[in-house]
Amino acid sequence: MKAAQTTNEAVLIGRILAGETELFHELIRPYERLVYVTIFAILKNETEAEDGAQETMISAFRHLKSFRGDAKFSTWLVTIAMNEARKRLRKGKTAAEDSLDATVEDHEGGDYTPAVLTDWREIPLEALEKKELREKLRAAVANLPEKYREVFVLRDIEELNQEETAAALGINVTLVKVRLHRARIMLQKALVPYLKSEAPYVAEGKPARGGFFRRWFA
Amino acid sequence: MKLDCKHVWEHISGYLDRQLDAALLEAVEKHLENCEVCSAVLDSTRNVLVLTADDRTYELPVGYSERLHDRLRAAMRGETG
Numbered sequence: 563m564k565a566a567q568t569t570n571e572a573v574l575i576g577r578i579l580a581g582e583t584e585l586f587h588e589l590i591r592p593y594e595r596l597v598y599v600t601i602f603a604i605l606k607n608e609t610e611a612e613d614g615a616q617e618t619m620i621s622a623f624r625h626l627k628s629f630r631g632d633a634k635f636s637t638w639l640v641t642i643a644m645n646e647a648r649k650r651l652r653k654g655k656t657a658a659e660d661s662l663d664a665t666v667e668d669h670e671g672g673d674y675t676p677a678v679l680t681d682w683r684e685i686p687l688e689a690l691e692k693k694e695l696r697e698k699l700r701a702a703v704a705n706l707p708e709k710y711r712e713v714f715v716l717r718d719i720e721e722l723n724q725e726e727t728a729a730a731l732g733i734n735v736t737l738v739k740v741r742l743h744r745a746r747i748m749l750q751k752a753l754v755p756y757l758k759s760e761a762p763y764v765a766e767g768k769p770a771r772g773g774f775f776r777r778w779f780a
Numbered sequence: 781m782k783l784d785c786k787h788v789w790e791h792i793s794g795y796l797d798r799q800l801d802a803a804l805l806e807a808v809e810k811h812l813e814n815c816e817v818c819s820a821v822l823d824s825t826r827n828v829l830v831l832t833a834d835d836r837t838y839e840l841p842v843g844y845s846e847r848l849h850d851r852l853r854a855a856m857r858g859e860t861g
Binding site: 742 | 786789790792793794796799817820821824825827828829831832833834836837838840841844845847848849851852853855856859
């Protein structure tokens, strides 16, 4: 299916470049969510993210000629989205915030240990259905230092693979793994207090929806 | 191979991504069987990822798609004519 999608995209791109520009709408439709969420998770602001997503798509249209078939179109698009998000982040950021990020970033060898619980019971899946928990997660992701947030967004929100993530960010795969691990641990630390208090022990929690559990409970 | 808790934590992410080699995987699983603390760390980290993959965690603004295509259309028109 993926191969068919790639072929179809290559055909579409060829036709758009040959003058059927209307087809660009069709080309980007599967990636509207990807682009918005990527930028939103970085910028934490709906209006900015929507504007950034629009700029990303316009930029992709203008530079479509430079897209090379050896990368996936989605990866190429995410790279543009990521650059757009970074550009806006720099513009909107105060000097104080910048230096705060810098201090964290300088410590590659910092303490990235998870939150430990001694009286832990497995979280019932029902607890994950709570809306408040999703808000806490968004806030925790937004508070990650930028370099960790970028990797987390691409790997665990957009579900790009390691190689695609490395390519989109211009870093190597080892660094992707290290940063992803730290991002996940930092989020675990941030979320544990809410997971714990929300969670009376239930032995057989059944997922309410199939799809998003499959990846982690297979 | 025998691992202490701190070493297991270093491999939580690799474990969830199924990237550990056979020997390490076996050592981690053996440790997890007997260690409630590390099992809790693993479960809670996995829960974070389950929550992340939930489409409702990041939702699109109402009307986003329409506005996007309208703006694109306007930009493309400006370019060709």
